[in-house]
Amino acid sequence: MDRLLTSVLDAHGGLQNWAKVTKLTADMTLGGPFWGARGWQGIFDRQTVIADPHREHITFSPFTAERYTSVLDVAPERVALTTSDGRTIQERLNPRESFPTAFDPFTTPWDAIQVAYFASAAVWNYLTAPFVFVQSGVIATEIDPWTEDGQIWRRLAVSFPTSIANHNADQTFYYDQSYLLRRMDYSPDVTGKPPVAHYAFDHKTFDGFVFPTRRRVFLHDADGIADKGFAPITIDLAYVKVERR
Template sequence: MDRLLTAVLDAHGGLRNWTKVTRISADMSLGGPFWAARGWPDVYVNQSVVVDPHREHITFEPFTAPDLISVLDVGPERVTITTRDGRIVDERASPRGSFPSPFVDGSTPWDAIQVAYFTGAAVWNYLTEPFVFNHPDVVAQEIAPWSEDGQTWRRLAVTFPKSIANHNPDQVFYYDDAFMQRRMDYSPDVTGNPPVAHYTHDHRTFDGFVFPTRRRVHIHDADGIADQGFAPITIDISAVRVDQR
């Protein structure tokens, strides 16, 4: 295992402890103008999110209505929207192939299934990082460091397999001297591959594991410099619960 990755895993709670985790639950809100541009303003205010940490399965509640839940499963990929008592309202297999192209950031609409897929895949990865980097089909290796605001951050280049639904295969993660994540770079396929610089703030420990509780998505230029004056997507987490056997 890459030495930087080993240090990051230890700082976030330890890989051995992670193997005992059975479920992650989080209270969060997602905001920013991105959602209104898709036709769904305030769709992710005050969400209860439940994650299976060892296979890509995540639920959001409430989703688009007080009594509805979105469910993303991968292997194979499927999004289902159900009532609380389990009645299926809508579903779609292979949802990634349904996204409209070309994508115009300010005006391309998405249907509910597309919104649920995009957010479910993203947040599952956010809540399982950095431990998902130890997945046998994920490749993680340290690359040259990055200097920003008088600090030097070490970086992991991570390549995800097709079996993990994510923004795109090749991403870069930045860590400070305490091995806390400060930034991640990626280019979501379904939104036209914009150069995203996603910053993570306010790390807190819940049940022995560290999670950033404030995330801000920005766009960076060709030199990697982010425009932090504009955040099309924001994520704020108020609580996380980690169940262990």
């Protein structure tokens, strides 16, 4: 295992401890103008998010209505909208294939299944990182460090297999001297592959594991410099409950 990755895993609660985790429950809000441009302003205000830490299964509720929940499963990929009594009212297999090939960040609308897929795949990976980096098929390797605001951040280049639904296959993660996540770069396939610089702040410990509680998503230029004047997406985490066996 990469030495940097080993230190990062230890700093976030330890791989052996993570192996005992059975469930994550988070209170979070996904904001920013991105969702309104898709036709769903405020859709992710005060969500209860429940995730399986070891396989890509995640729910958001209430989703579009008080009684509804979105469910993402992978292998095969499937998004469903369910009612509080467990009935499926809508579902789509291979939801990633349904996104429009042309994407305009200000005018392209998405339907409810597409919005659920994008947010669910993203948040599952956010909540399970860095531990997802040791799953089968994931490759994590240290690359050259990065200097920003007078700080030197070490970086992991991470390649994800198609078995993990994510923004895109190849991403970069930046860690400070305490081995905590400060930034991650990716280019979402379904939004035209824009160069994203996603920053993480205000790390807190919940039930022995460390999570950023504030995230801001910006774009960066060809030199990797982020435009921090505009955040299309914001993510705020109120708490995480970690259940273990």
